Amino acid sequence: QVQLQESGPGLVKPSETLSLTCAVSGYSISSGYYWGWIRQPPGKGLEWIGSIYHSGSTYYNPSLKSRVTISVDTSKNQFSLKLSSVTAADTAVYYCARGSRYQLPPALYWGQGTLVTVSS
Amino acid sequence: QSALTQPASVSGSPGQSITISCTGTSSDVGGYNYVSWYQQHPGKAPKLMIYDVSKRPSGVSNRFSGSKSGNTASLTISGLQAEDEADYYCCSYAGSSSWVFGGGTKLTVL
Numbered sequence: 001q002v003q004l005q006e007s008g009p010g011l012v013k014p015s016e017t018l019s020l021t022c023a024v025s026g027y028s029i030s031s032g033y034y035w036g037w038i039r040q041p042p043g044k045g046l047e048w049i050g051s052i053y054h055s056g057s058t059y060y061n062p063s064l065k066s067r068v069t070i071s072v073d074t075s076k077n078q079f080s081l082k083l084s085s086v087t088a089a090d091t092a093v094y095y096c097a098r099g100s101r102y103q104l105p106p107a108l109y110w111g112q113g114t115l116v117t118v119s120s
Numbered sequence: 121q122s123a124l125t126q127p128a129s130v131s132g133s134p135g136q137s138i139t140i141s142c143t144g145t146s147s148d149v150g151g152y153n154y155v156s157w158y159q160q161h162p163g164k165a166p167k168l169m170i171y172d173v174s175k176r177p178s179g180v181s182n183r184f185s186g187s188k189s190g191n192t193a194s195l196t197i198s199g200l201q202a203e204d205e206a207d208y209y210c211c212s213y214a215g216s217s218s219w220v221f222g223g224g225t226k227l228t229v230l
Contacts, residue, residue: 038166045123045209045221045222045223045224046158046166046209046211046221046224047221048211048218048219048220048221059217059218060218061121061218061219062121062216062218063121095165095166100171103154103213105154105156105171105211105219106156106168106171106172106211107158107166107168108168108177110165110166110167111165112165113165
């Protein structure tokens with residue numbers, strides 16, 4: 001059973017960098033599939049942030065591309081999100097997810113989500 | 121890249137069928153057969169219900185079905201049950217390796 005678990009600071013100051021990690025269990029990232037991040041501001045809808053293939057190829061939301069970096073660490077079986085120059089608009093629940101062998105979305109497996117608040 | 125358009129809310133009685141629409145453009149919904157639908161209960165992570173317009177992941181009830189016509193995709197839930205009450209989101213490929221979600225629809229089971 002594939003399981004994903006997000007971790008990272010729950011509070012980030014404006015203009016700083018948000019950093020989250022997604023630990024994967026029950027499946028080896030190096031074996032394939034797409035992995036990625038989706039966020040949801042409080043009381044609002046979902047937003048695709050970006051995806052990464054196990055080989056390291058990345059795909060980002062054009063509206064966030066200049067601030068986002070997604071990377072994978074196959075030795076630790078985890079992948080990470082960095083979002084720079086954050087503002088209050090980046091306050092959201094951040095989900096990590098696993099997609100198909102061809103793309104993400106669709107996301108079949110999800111982490112429980114972690115709330116990140118941007119505030120001084 | 122604008123969000124896909126979904127009705128804010130829909131409702132139905134137990135046993136009835138309801139349909140949730142998801143309207144985009146020829147650059148997203150109408151241009152690709154990569155529409156997926158997610159169910160989200162309060163405080164929970166979304167759950168994939170439909171992918172590639174009309175395919176169901178293993179374990180998802182066959183009461184859930186998806187379709188597409190032109191720039192509009194639809195999710196139909198038949199035999200409505202109390203546990204179907206949730207928020208539903210559509211998502212479509214939008215070209216250039218990017219994806220866009222709909223604004224979400226709150227389903228109320230009366």
